[in-house]
Amino acid sequence: MTPVPHRVRSRVRETHDTWTLELESLAEPIRPRAGQFDMLYAHGVGEVPISVSGDHEGALTHTVRAVGAVTSALCSLEPGALVWVRGPYGNEWPLAEAVGRDLVVVAGGIGLAPLRPAIRHALAHREDYGVLSVAVGARTPADLLYVHEIEAWRARLDAEVDVTVDAATPGWRGRVGLVTKLIPGAPFDPENAVALVCGPEVMMIFVVRALVERGMPASRIWISLERNMRCGVGHCGHCQLGPTLICRDGPVYRADEVARLLEVREL
Amino acid sequence: MDPETRMLPGEVRVFDPAGLERLVEALVEAGYRVLGPTVRDGAIVLDEIASAGELPHGWTAEQDAARYRLRRRDDDAMFGWAVGPHSWKQHFLPARARLWRAAxxxxxxxxxxxxxxPPERPLALLAARPCDLHAIAIQDRVLLEGRYVERDYALRRRDAFVVVVNCGVPGGSCFCASMGTGPRAERGYDLALTEVLDGGHRFVVEVGSARGAELLAAVGTSPAREEDLAAAHAVTDEAVFRMGRSLDTAGLPELLAANLEHPRFAEVAERCLTCGNCTAVCPTCFCxxxxxxxxxADxxxxxxxxxxxxxxxxxxxIHGGSVRRSSRARxxxxxxxxxxxxxxxxxxxxxxxCGRCITWCPVGIDVTEELAAIRARDGEVDRALAR
Structure with a gap:
């Protein structure tokens, strides 16, 4: 639980407020799996839980949105700067259980970050899965993460990748509308698919509903939840959602196991 | 060691009030930092003690919802009270602790x-209550027995010597008999004392561990007679019936899971100040x-x-605001x-x-009353929340 020193190897600006950092360990390397998170500590400022957003060899990849003091400090770190990291914590996307099935990935906003390693895994092990159907939603075209990578995914003949924005801006020629609208037409077999969903909580609730309406059992839909986390290891109590501690038992949950909890206001 | 004085776990001995002084001395001698109850600022609190003279002899405390008053007893009982505002978590999981520093x-x-x-000396808890032992075991479960160990807690908790004192005088807020956590300690101690006043002020002590036996050898005790054992058991047997409160615990997790939108939560929220006193005095709250x-500068x-x-x-x-904005939700x-x-x-x-949350709630909210109210109206839904 003691942070491990890392250096920023590279920093890439994704949007006006979001940056992707590659971190190189100066001691023991941390090797997270898709869906897990690390606690990133900006020296003297504070520590936050951030999902793993990449799978680069020898480096940790985290995509951080500057919304508070700590995330702003992290996003302003130049290559070579010090970052402390603890982890990996939490569970992972059920990529092994999905083998042999269609894989449906639905991302909203920064929710694409924790899904990116899962998508990359599926593309790298393409023969393990049936249809690969990816739906990406963002508020505006300027909020889209990993644009070049999404374009590369869309260029592949063995993946269905669709993108939509809630509100278009001049020059946008793509789809406009909520990401839930992509689900009825997505080319997967609901009888034999596994879905991975991440985004704002209300978006996930509606995506699960749309997937269930397509005929998927909620037990094959997985969502990644967010709550306040201070320790990451089940000791501080902050990330409780009813009977579960999200840092310890999640962040990835089967939708049917938490659906009832998400319906309770302010739980 | 003299075979006459060698004791084994499970053995029961007796010592007089002077033996308590020797017990404190023996603990100090053995290298422990001895923590025990003492009277300060109108309450029985837990702090480092150097002698048995600092124990709250002749004191008791009246407790009820939002009420705690020290009172003089008409005898010299050392442990004629239940629990005060402090719990041992203040020493194992202090309110503020530095974990590390980096240049x-x-x-x-x-x-x-x-x-x-790590702390220089291990702690010796003198006069932990049976409910306190259960609370420590619960915090151990959270902080030591999961996948990750809380290092700071583990170091403070390590080698702690526990002298439990069985309860003879439950407080008005106590309901350990309902929770199955008292008034008699079953395990988790090095020594378990029962203070007996009838037929001569004395302490009946049960040995719970080898080091407990070793320490007790330095105190000077005599073997417990039948009447000592009977008197000690009578103390806790009678305490069961003097609990100030009780709680029906049957199926509580299921009851609560099924009543998350119960109207009682909005009702209690009208009184709750969300001050957090209950969580501060609770011996298990670990957040x-x-x-x-x-x-x-540097x-x-x-x-x-x-x-x-x-x-x-x-x-x-989280980003976007608080998940639990209303005091009802909290x-x-x-x-x-x-x-x-x-x-x-x-x-x-x-x-x-232990009832601490009831006693120290400034508006006297009583968990046993809240739970009974939910049970009495099981299944009711707050109409304001319907959607």
Missing amino acids: APAGQGPPTIEEEP TSVEDVNDL GSAERWRVWDTCFSIDYST YRQWLTHKFGTWVDQFGTSGCVG
């Missing part, structure tokens, strides 16, 4: 993190936050762990966690029936 980043290599050194501080940084409370609006804040979190979801999370109830 400023400079030069090529990264700064090293220096973790806090903490992290404070990262830095020294502007750029060094420190990490502190501080108590937090689920009654704070910041407790559940009271519900406390009550349903303590008596319900704690079982899902850690395989044990989070309540030991």
Whole structure:
């Protein structure tokens, strides 16, 4: 639980407020799996839980949105700067259980970050899965993460990748509308698919509903939840959602196991 | 050691009030930092003691919802009271503790993190209550027995010597008999004392461990006679019937899980100040936050762990705001966690029936009353929440 020193190897600006950092360990390397998170500590400022957003060899990849003091400090770190990291914590996307099935990935906003390693895994092990159907939603075209990578995914003949924005801006020629609208037409077999969903909580609730309406059992839909986390290891109590501690038992949950909890206001 | 004085776990001995002084001396002698009850600021609190003279002899405390008053007893009982505002978590999981410090980043290599050194002396708890032992076991479950060990807690907790004192004078807020956590300790102690006043002031002591036996040898005791054993058991047997409160615990986790939208939560929220007193005095509440501080002069940084409370609006804040904005939601979190979801999370109830949260609630909210009210109207739904 003691942070491990890392250096920023590279920093890439994704949007006006979001940056992707590659971190190189100066001691023991941390090797997270898709869906897990690390606690990133900006020296003297504070520590936050951030999902793993990449799978680069020898480096940790985290995509951080500057919304508070700590995330702003992290996003302003130049290559070579010090970052402390603890982890990996939490569970992972059920990529092994999905083998042999269609894989449906639905991302909203920064929710694409924790899904990116899962998508990359599926593309790298393409023969393990049936249809690969990816739906990406963002508020505006300027909020889209990993644009070049999404374009590369869309260029592949063995993946269905669709993108939509809630509100278009001049020059946008793509789809406009909520990401839930992509689900009825997505080319997967609901009888034999596994879905991975991440985004704002209300978006996930509606995506699960749309997937269930397509005929998927909620037990094959997985969502990644967010709550306040201070320790990451089940000791501080902050990330409780009813009977579960999200840092310890999640962040990835089967939708049917938490659906009832998400319906309770302010739980 | 003289075979005459060699004792074994399970053995029962007796010593007189002077023996208590020798017990404190023996603990100090053995290298422990001895913590025990003492009277200060109108309450029986837990602090370091150097002699049995500092114990609250001749004192008791009246307790009820939002009420605690020290009273003189008409005898010299040392332990004629139940529990005070302090619990042992203040020593195992202090309200503020520095976890580590790191120098400023400079030069090529990264700064090293220096973790806090372990305490110099292990703790000896003198006069922990049976409910307190259960509370310690619950915190152990959370902080030591999961996948990750809380280092600071583990170091403070390590080698702690426990002298439990069985309860003869339950408080008006006590309900350990309902929770199955008292008034007699079954395990988890080195020595278990029962203070007997009838037929001569004396302490009947049960040996719970080899080191307990070793320590007791230095105290000077005599073998317990039949009437000593009977008198000691009578103390706790009678205490069962003098609990100030009781709680029907049948199916509590299920009851609460099924009543998350119960109207009682809005009703109690009209009284609840969300001050967090209940979580501060609760011996099992373990929630903490992290404070990262830095020294502007030299750029060094420190990490502190501080108590937090689920009654704070910041407790559940994520980007976009607090998850539990209403005091209704925050009271519900406390009550349903303590008596319900704690079982899902850690395989044990989070309540030991010590009653501290009832006594120290400034508006006298009583968990036993709240739970009974929910049970009495099981299944009712707050219409304001229907959607």
